[in-house]
Amino acid sequence: MQQDRLLDVKDDEPPATGGTVIDGTLRRAMARDQSAFGALYEAHVERIHRHVRYRVTDPNTAEDITAQVFLRAWQAIDRYRPVEGRPFLAWLFTIANNLIVDHHRRGGRVTTGIDPARHAATTENPEEAAVNADLQAQLAAAIRRLKPEHQLIVSLRLIEDMEYEDIARVMNKKPGALRVTLFRALAALRDDLSKRGIRP
């Protein structure tokens, strides 16, 4: 289970807001401390980029959206209101989701798959690696064909391994409803792949 690392590091300073435990880095970033925000960026940029990659095909667009997520975060960091138990990462995912939705709304949906060759290098058997890479690419493409809500729950719950409580704050749904949403998302993904003759 991955945790929001920054929330695990506590300062000796008192909490900035009543009853909410905020780590010193986040508190300094909220005071527009650039070095503190840089630390948050280092901690979360890979996960955000991965999340975006799952939902946006074009690498340039994914990188641009990732950068946009942190730009928006920096612009609004002083308005960020920490909530007990909600990781800062959930807020970043919320921003990322909004940007991705906007991107697709503007006609940026791209159905081209991810370059399978990049996945081949991680496996020992070249033939198996090629099959896996192709399957992963087909899977990623299928995920991008899901409706945004299903994309988000798949990404946050399965790829980012977030708890339902955290996902609930990002998606503004109750955990029980999110479980049903995840089930439907996986069923839709299965149906999409089945229609294309792909068996995971």
Added chain:
Amino acid sequence: MRHTLAQALDDCITRIRRDGDSIEHCLAAHPQHAAQLKPLLVLAQRMTAETAPAARPDARQRIDRRLDQLLATHRAPLWSRIFPPAAYRLALGSAVAMVVLAVIAFAGAGIAAQQAVPGDTLYGVRLATERAEMAVRRDAPLTEHQRLSTRRLAELRALVERGDTVNGAQAAKRYEAEHQALLRAAAAAPPVQAEAAQRLAAAQVIELAALRDRTGATAAPVSELLARLGSQTPPALAVAKSGDASTAEAARAAPPPASSQLPAPAGHAPAARYAGVFVQLLSTTAAAERAGVITAAQSAELTVLLSSASTLNIGGEHAVVATAVGRLGAALAACVAGGCATQAALTPLIESVHASALALGLPPPPALMVQSSPPIAAPRVAASPAARPAATTPVAAPRSAATSAPPAPTRVVTGSQPVPAASGAAAAPPVPAAGSGPVNVATPSGTEAAAPATRAATPPPAAMAPTTITATPTATPAPVPSPPAATAGPASQPTAAR
């Protein structure tokens, strides 16, 4: 059912990922859903961080650069960069409080500034307030200059009356600038508005002259101002723009102004010419007061000036004429009391004082009595008979009427005050004031300038002292208008008795 399936799916995902359980083992725990759950669990197992689409090798550097570019082009709002959130809220609260206090303080200062004069700390506030008023009101320029010139004059008056000659000089310059701006605006305005503005400017000059005469030693800024204004205006004003001794002498020596120099009461005579009559009247009066004697030339000049001033009917100048009438009455009294050798020349002036009072609706000088005396052979206005206004009664009255009249004393009593005995004059029934001379001061158009019945009577000037004057029996048998009720006597009293 769907909810149960969702719970079973989530239970299996959790067990597989956290506990390392296998798909088959988990499905064994949910045999009723196994067929539906298995393909979904296989899919879920393939979707992890490790199996995510790989990023380009230089993706991180690209993202870093892109973020740098975005931060460079999308700066945070200035307020956000200056104030951290907590500090911003504190600053915002403080700013609101300061604005409220400033508004309260400014309102108070604004009220106080309305009374400020040059030299006061708040005078700058007053000027700023005026500019703000002008911006808000957007009145015509002429209206604005009328308002502002009146204010500048009030400031000058306040400073001169308190003896502040330093700030008074500054105020005089400010008034001069506003006076000129007013006349310039009047020149560009339609005739009706232009005339009103010119009359206002004239009234202000008249008030300046009165202020100069009233304040004496501290009136230097006003004297200098009048000199400057006089240099910019026609000769009629320049003649009597100063009240100093040398000018007074010059005024005494100067011949009385010709009738052609006087402004026409109707039409659109320049403001300076209107003002010139009144300023000249006051200045000549002041010169006579200082000299303690009224020369024949002065008497003739004052008579013309007073008659003209009375018939100009400039709104707002009644007070000036009333002041002149009062002061002239006192000067006449002093002249006579001091053995004025030229009293014979005073009669027209006395008559003009009476006529002016009547024309302006003022009560006649309360105790000015003209008592008959042995005839004087000298002509009534020996110095300048031509100086009489053309429309007044003939100057060259037949002397025979006077000389043939019995020497019985005739007095003209105005008002109800008892007449002090003088020169052994016996009390006699009052006769109409008109009997003392021509009181019908005619306007150039030939109509009598009788006072409108509706005019409110103005209290007599305080300077007017009971005076007994021995009048020359040269009164002309001019037509006698109906006298005011206050002076009405028995109709049977013949004017020829004089």
